Amino acid sequence: xxxxxxxxxxxxxxxxxxxxxxxxxxxxxxxxxxxxxxxxxxxxxxxxxxxxxxxxxxxxxxxxxxxxxxxxxxxxxxxxxxxxxxxxxxxxxxxxxxxxxxxxxxxxxxxxxxxxxxxxxxxxxxxxxxxxxxxxxxxxxxxxxxxxxxxxxxxxxxxxxxxxxxxxxxxxxxxxxxxxxxxxxxxxxxxxxxxxxxxxxxxxxxxxxxxxxxxxxxxxxxxx
Amino acid sequence: xxxxxxxxxxxxxxxxxxxxxxxxxxxxxxxxxxxxxxxxxxxxxxxxxxxxxxxxxxxxxxxxxxxxxxxxxxxxxxxxxxxxxxxxxxxxxxxxxxxxxxxxxxxxxxxxxxxxxxxxxxxxxxxxxxxxxxxxxxxxxxxxxxxxxxxxxxxxxxxxxxxxxxxxxxxxxxxxxxxxxxxxxxxxxxxxxxxxxxxxxxxxxxxxxxxxxxxxxxxxxxxxxxxxxxxxxxxxxxxxxxxxxxxxxxxxxxxxxxxxxxxxxxxxxxxxxxxxxxxxxxxxxxxxxxxxxxxxxxxxxxxxxxxxxxxxxxxxxxxxxxxxxxxxxxxxxxxxxxxxxxxxxxxxxxxxxxxxxxxxxxxxxxxxxxxxxxxxxxxxxxxxxxxxxxxxxxxxxxxxxxxxxxxxxxxxxxxxxxxxxxxxxxxxxxxxxxxxxx
Numbered sequence: 001x002x003x004x005x006x007x008x009x010x011x012x013x014x015x016x017x018x019x020x021x022x023x024x025x026x027x028x029x030x031x032x033x034x035x036x037x038x039x040x041x042x043x044x045x046x047x048x049x050x051x052x053x054x055x056x057x058x059x060x061x062x063x064x065x066x067x068x069x070x071x072x073x074x075x076x077x078x079x080x081x082x083x084x085x086x087x088x089x090x091x092x093x094x095x096x097x098x099x100x101x102x103x104x105x106x107x108x109x110x111x112x113x114x115x116x117x118x119x120x121x122x123x124x125x126x127x128x129x130x131x132x133x134x135x136x137x138x139x140x141x142x143x144x145x146x147x148x149x150x151x152x153x154x155x156x157x158x159x160x161x162x163x164x165x166x167x168x169x170x171x172x173x174x175x176x177x178x179x180x181x182x183x184x185x186x187x188x189x190x191x192x193x194x195x196x197x198x199x200x201x202x203x204x205x206x207x208x209x210x211x212x213x214x215x216x217x218x219x220x221x222x223x224x
Numbered sequence: 225x226x227x228x229x230x231x232x233x234x235x236x237x238x239x240x241x242x243x244x245x246x247x248x249x250x251x252x253x254x255x256x257x258x259x260x261x262x263x264x265x266x267x268x269x270x271x272x273x274x275x276x277x278x279x280x281x282x283x284x285x286x287x288x289x290x291x292x293x294x295x296x297x298x299x300x301x302x303x304x305x306x307x308x309x310x311x312x313x314x315x316x317x318x319x320x321x322x323x324x325x326x327x328x329x330x331x332x333x334x335x336x337x338x339x340x341x342x343x344x345x346x347x348x349x350x351x352x353x354x355x356x357x358x359x360x361x362x363x364x365x366x367x368x369x370x371x372x373x374x375x376x377x378x379x380x381x382x383x384x385x386x387x388x389x390x391x392x393x394x395x396x397x398x399x400x401x402x403x404x405x406x407x408x409x410x411x412x413x414x415x416x417x418x419x420x421x422x423x424x425x426x427x428x429x430x431x432x433x434x435x436x437x438x439x440x441x442x443x444x445x446x447x448x449x450x451x452x453x454x455x456x457x458x459x460x461x462x463x464x465x466x467x468x469x470x471x472x473x474x475x476x477x478x479x480x481x482x483x484x485x486x487x488x489x490x491x492x493x494x495x496x497x498x499x500x501x502x503x504x505x506x507x508x509x510x511x512x513x514x515x516x517x518x519x520x521x522x523x524x525x526x527x528x529x530x531x532x533x534x535x536x537x538x539x540x541x542x543x544x545x546x547x548x549x550x551x552x553x554x555x556x557x558x559x560x561x562x563x564x565x566x567x568x569x570x571x572x573x574x575x576x577x578x579x580x581x582x583x584x585x586x587x588x589x590x591x592x593x594x595x596x597x598x599x600x601x602x603x604x605x606x607x608x609x610x611x612x613x614x615x616x617x618x619x620x621x622x623x624x625x626x627x628x629x630x631x632x633x634x635x636x637x638x639x640x641x642x643x644x645x646x647x648x649x650x651x652x653x654x655x656x657x658x659x660x661x662x
């Protein structure tokens with residue numbers, strides 16, 4: 001999987017690459033408008049992470065360029081300018097997702113995974129971990145061919161976990177994933193525990209081995 | 225409050241009243257003085273004339289007696305009286321009020337008289353000349369009436385003049401006043417003050433213009449400073465957050481380190497929230513969200529209910545939503561969403577465990593109530609960073625954002641403390657009511 005990261009903030013770009021490194025993604029960085037447009041025109045990627053404010057031009061123009069060239073790459077906008085207008089403009093220009101800075105790396109990783117899954121859905125619409133089978137298209141979870149009924153939030157959490165395999169997920173990252181932008185309006189996110197606990201219980205009851213590990217005082221980790 | 229132009233009018237009216245009141249006795253004294261000196265002169269002339277003629281004609285004593293009696297009958301103004309002894313020959317002036325049958329008003333008349341003495345045929349006579357004088361009460365009354373009439377004319381004239389002056393001379397002043405009233409610093413507009421050919425107004429407008437321009441500049445600078453500062457802070461915050469995520473992935477972290485990392489999360493997310501709210505506030509203040517559409521308030525309540533479900537459950541808060549009717553408003557959806565989420569999350573955050581929250585939609589009112597211990601300081605409640613509690617997560621901006629949104633949409637918001645409940649009541653004037661959806 002090849003990912004192009006268009007981001008002028010070097011340190012942030014490095015973090016993203018480091019976080020994604022274990023997932024067999026091949027990351028390239030473009031730091032400004034010109035190098036980004038050159039890379040877009042000359043290579044193919046599975047996913048493009050696009051910052052809107054770039055030296056030398058706007059990320060929206062790059063979206064236009066992709067559209068004009070008939071390129072099919074999935075694009076996730078990552079912007080510090082959390083403006084509704086840019087979001088709408090970007091999505092209208094063919095971007096697939098919009099993530100406002102600051103974000104948790106886990107959130108980005110999960111979105112990339114989901115985007116790639118969607119763009120390759122013929123080959124990737126079902127994923128199995130041991131006896132656990134997830135059908136992304138039908139949004140169904142099976143253990144040993146028996147369906148496990150999950151709530152929407154539990155299913156969301158499950159996808160978030162498998163999008164961040166072998167990564168420690170903090171409570172705040174989980175809360176932000178579930179509540180979106182509004183998570184930081186609250187000081188307590190203990191409800192996350194309840195949802196994770198339910199998910200773990202349901203999977204365990206169905207006979208799934210315990211893949212969600214509790215990391216003391218920090219959060220959880222999907223080990224598979 | 226008195227209007228500017230009424231103030232001098234009142235002063236002028238009072239001043240002219242005083243002057244006119246003072247003028248009444250003065251007029252009277254002057255007129256009386258002239259009147260009396262004229263009469264005295266007239267009396268004196270009559271006397272001289274009479275005296276000369278009496279001496280020249282050398283009437284006999286009998287004739288004099290007859291003249292005296294004829295005068296008494298026909299012309300009571302002049303009388304000749306024979307004296308038995310020699311008088312002092314000193315002229316004297318007198319004034320007398322006598323009954324007069326011809327006077328229909330009060331039956332009295334005032335007279336001015338002159339008494340003199342004459343020696344005719346060895347006898348001494350007293351000649352007195354009397355002339356009717358206008359009575360003083362009549363004079364005073366006449367003057368008072370005339371003065372009063374003039375006063376009315378004067379004040380009436382003042383009023384008419386005042387109005388004429390107001391509509392002409394003061395027009396630029398009132399125009400300026402109107403423009404100033406309409407002026408709103410937070411609305412990005414330039415002020416257009418009227419031109420005037422009056423020096424003072426021109427100077428005033430000039431000073432106002434430079435004052436306002438300075439303020440607008442300062443305001444713009446301050447606004448753009450907040451916006452730029454929070455934009456600049458976005459990147460370091462994003463970096464901190466991503467570094468934290470990476471740090472969590474490190475293997476072999478001790479429980480102490482992990483708990484330290486966890487402790488950093490809370491202030492970091494608060495920092496992130498404050499910054500985000502500052503940006504939202506700047507955006508709202510800058511009218512960057514002017515796209516409007518028809519919005520159903522109840523729909524937003526329902527969405528927020530789903531969003532905040534977990535947080536309500538976590539604190540075991542009972543939520544009661546009473547909807548009599550929904551409200552349709554025309555506004556920006558992001559603004560309405562922010563407004564409702566802020567008020568709702570506020571209510572949840574400030575509610576104790578196992579309490580209840582009420583959301584009421586009724587006519588053009590939307591209210592959020594949550595239980596609380598004591599009344600909040602409603603004066604500073606909506607100010608930036610006026611923390612009313614020791615709560616750590618608060619950005620101190622939620623209610624300022626609410627107030628700014630309310631202000632921009634010409635809605636109203638009130639806080640009250642009722643039966644141990646904090647109530648935030650929103651009013652959407654000129655909104656459409658939708659039937660109860662349930």
